[in-house]
Amino acid sequence: MKEYKARGLIINEMPIGENDKRITVYTKEYGKITAFAKGARKPKSNLLATTQVFAYCDIIFLERKSYTTIKSMELIDFFHNIRSDIHRVAYGMYFMELLDYVALENEPYPQLLLLTLKALRRLEDEQLALELIKVIYELKVLSLSGYTPELQCCSNCSKEANTYFFSSRKGGLVCQLCHSKGMSSPLEEGVIMSLRYIIYTNVQSVFQFNVSEEVLDKLSIITKEFIQYHLDRHFKTLDFLEEILNPLV
Ligand SMILES: [Zn+2]
Known part of the structure; x- marks a missing residue:
């Protein structure tokens, strides 16, 4: 079992079973990573907020034989102002799907992550259409x-x-x-x-x-x-x- 740290943006989340989630993270260091977040849907879980789409986090991953899990996460930015407006959410969700489509696993592309973070920031600040x-x-x-x-x-x-x-x-x-x-x-x-x-x-x-x-x-x-x-x-x-x-x- 290998443990490693990365910084990334949650671009997709999918409920699994009763309480778990499968998340897709676009990381600065490794490109796209898919991981299981055990218990992330329990109301008192530490991972409840950090595994939501648009959360930008420092993450410790545990790589097992056939899958990867989350050991811990620390929130850097939650993009609160996007979440309060359905239009901004809709634009943001599309950006996430587009990124998910073009991003590759094990192929970091810091410029693409930076671009996405800048776009999300702009969705929040209302300066541009x-x-x-x-x-x-x-x-x-x-x-x-x-x-x-x-x-x-x-x-x-x-x-x-x-x-x-x-x-x-x-x-x-x-x-x-x-x-x-x-x-x-x-x-x-x-x-x-x-x-x-x-x-x-x-x-x-x-x-x-x-x-x-x-x-x-x-x-x-x-x-x-x-x-x-x-x-x-x-x-x-x-x-x-x-x-x-x-x-x-
Ligand atoms: Zn011509």
Whole structure:
């Protein structure tokens, strides 16, 4: 039995049996880890709060032959302000599912953890529109995962142009000649500038900018299409988010 320590964010929790939980933690040191938290659902358990999604903790793991358990946990941040608002919870849950999907076991990626913690912090502080936080998080996650859109020249013919369109299939900006006719309108300068800012700014500072509602609408459409094309995955938390944003009366 091996004991080791790591610092990580709880990205998924699943009830097991009467009182236990299986949790997924994204750690700084080892990437994604799945572990069993015995007794974590008992009302008086020390692990009751620390094993909840969005809890950021120092954790001591016990690695057994075929599974890992939690020995102890110490809470660093609970992201209280996310939990008090259903919209913020919905965005946050989607971020967790997206991270769970792209993260790998035994492959630490501190930049991805830092990005996620920054995104959760922004969900709490109400300085940016929640949708902008989502767009930034999605584009940055894709870029850190190897899907960086081409934003300097046409991604098809490599020529620089005055007018650009966006093509998820071709992987970024496309010029008028390479653009399939009859689809969408050219991108405004503000949209191109925002895409470049998000992709070329480091994780530490990427949430320090703002855009108009019109630009945000365009960024949102482009990002949604780009993520669907490259990840080809149905996110349940995204359905929940969309239900909350567009309730059927
Ligand atoms: Zn072209």
